[in-house]
Amino acid sequence: MKINLNYSPNFDSKKRSLDKINFIIFHYTGMKTLKLAYKKLSDERSDVSTHYLISRNGSIFNLLCPKYKAWHAGESKWKNYKYINDYSIGIELENKGHEFGYSNYSNMQYSNLKKLINFLKKNFNILDENIVFHSDIS
Numbered sequence: 001m002k003i004n005l006n007y008s009p010n011f012d013s014k015k016r017s018l019d020k021i022n023f024i025i026f027h028y029t030g031m032k033t034l035k036l037a038y039k040k041l042s043d044e045r046s047d048v049s050t051h052y053l054i055s056r057n058g059s060i061f062n063l064l065c066p067k068y069k070a071w072h073a074g075e076s077k078w079k080n081y082k083y084i085n086d087y088s089i090g091i092e093l094e095n096k097g098h099e100f101g102y103s104n105y106s107n108m109q110y111s112n113l114k115k116l117i118n119f120l121k122k123n124f125n126i127l128d129e130n131i132v133f134h135s136d137i138s
Contacts, residue, residue, distance in 0.1 A: 003052075003060045008042040010049035012069040016086070021066060021124045023081075023088035024117060024131045025073055029053075030097030037094060047071060050090035052116060058108025060116060066124065076137040078130075084137050089120055 027050065029037035034055050040046045041053060041063055049070040053061040064070050072090030073083075081087055093109055096102060120126060 003062045005062050006038075006042065007065075008049040008063040008070075009044040010042070010047065010071055011064050014069075015067045016069060018067070018124060020087060021089060022126060022130050023078065023084060024120055024126055025084060025088045025090050025134055025137060026132070027072060027090060027092045027134045028095035028097055029092050030095070030099060032096055032100050034094045037092065041092065050092045052089070052091045053094070054091065054109050054113055054116070055094045056106045056109060058106070058112040060112055066120070073134065073137055078132060078137045089124070089126075091116065 031037040031040065038053060038061065041049055049064055050072045051062065051064045051066050051070050053063055055061070066089045069085050070090050071085060072092070073085045073088060076082070076084040078084055091113070093105060093113065095105065117131065121128075
């Protein structure tokens with residue numbers, strides 16, 4: 001699995017302890033192009049970020065080290081947790097979304113998403129039941 005390192009300036013600079021990271025949250029970009037999504041996720045004026053972005057061709061971009069809190073979940077809660085950004089790793093999947101012509105995810109996205117999930121589960125001891133969609137926590 002090849003991961004491209006391209007860090008975003010949008011994150012909280014205080015490192016989180018590894019045992020505090022309990023969730024993986026999936027999002028879709030909802031933008032017309034990968035270039036626009038990447039630009040927004042790495043623009044310091046956007047106040048949004050994520051840890052990983054997976055393009056339709058399966059390329060994985062690491063935009064933020066998981067030890068830092070990204071700004072992907074907004075006001076959120078899951079189980080007994082509030083402000084899920086504090087406890088999660090965000091993964092954005094390139095997809096235009098409903099506004100611009102939602103399409104099915106590509107096989108390469110699914111394949112590399114699975115690899116990334118397995119990597120994160122192993123390294124952060126994340127349980128399957130704590131892998132959810134943004135719509136579940138918002």
